Amino acid sequence: MKQLITFLAAAIICSTATAQTDSTKKQKSDTIRIGGIIIVKNGKNKNNKEVDITMGRKNSERKKNANVSTNWWIVDLGFANYTDNTNYANTGTYLVNRPGSPALNENDFKLRAGKSVNVNIWFFMQRLKLGTPHVNLKYGVGLELNNYRYKSSVSYKEGGAVPYTAGTQTNAPFIFRDSVAFSKNKLAADYLTVPxxxxxxxxxxxxxxxxxxxxxxxxxxxxxxxxxxKSDGRGKDKNRGDYDLNRFKLSYVAELGLGSVRFYGSYSPKSFYEHDLDMKPYTFGLRFSNW
Structure with a gap:
């Protein structure tokens, strides 16, 4: 440390002496690297002020060499839908088409595609450099909000005394065709998601x-x-409960960036219902992110 201080003092004295003996020459910036320390001598400016010496790494160099970068509060705006592979002829064991209730089919679960939306709010996303700046590991945490808007008047109920099998009843959740025409009818499914x-x-x-x-x-x-x-007869109604949706959802996800525009998409290879209905959800839309 004493040797370093002595060296710096000598460098300052020499640079000052040089500036005093020849003030007509144009001053140039010199850079001295000692281990992990960078010393930059800027020289005299046009106002003949003192010599500036900068020690340490430049901010641009620190950013360039950073292995981890963080992006806060990312928002996705897009559409939510699903592929319906349900065999309605073999349902009726749990959620839909129970004995004594009107039979449902694929038409009852068709969506208003333009009004079935997906909104994702990512608290943060990080990129971890993997050896080369071109390849990174990207991960984050956020909320995935899906709204499925139905064309029909299907309703969800948690429990209730309805026929299930001969001579028995159950309080399990079920879906049925309602007698009311709804102007707004949607199922909302919200997830805490880690990509x-x-x-x-x-x-x-x-x-x-x-x-x-x-x-x-x-x-x-x-x-x-x-x-x-929402309907004329019942007004606004919001029912919360257990509607036989799977607690965990595993999806394939992708993102494409073209300049400053970013697209995202997801697809789950497994139905988001536990019983009867075979519906695999997917989403796509725009991502508002710095990278």
């Missing part, structure tokens, strides 16, 4: 954004489900 993706970036560290692509999986936990309806 994990491999990210490829064509132009890292540049102000001009190139092409980026991310693909991986996400794991979601269902923390809220409700059937929200």
């Amino acid at each position: 994990l993706m491999l990210n490829f970036n064509s132009n890292p560290g540049s102000k001009k954004r190139g092409i980026s692509f991310s693909a991986g999986v996400s794991a979601g936990y269902l923390y809220g489900q409700r059937n929200k309806q």
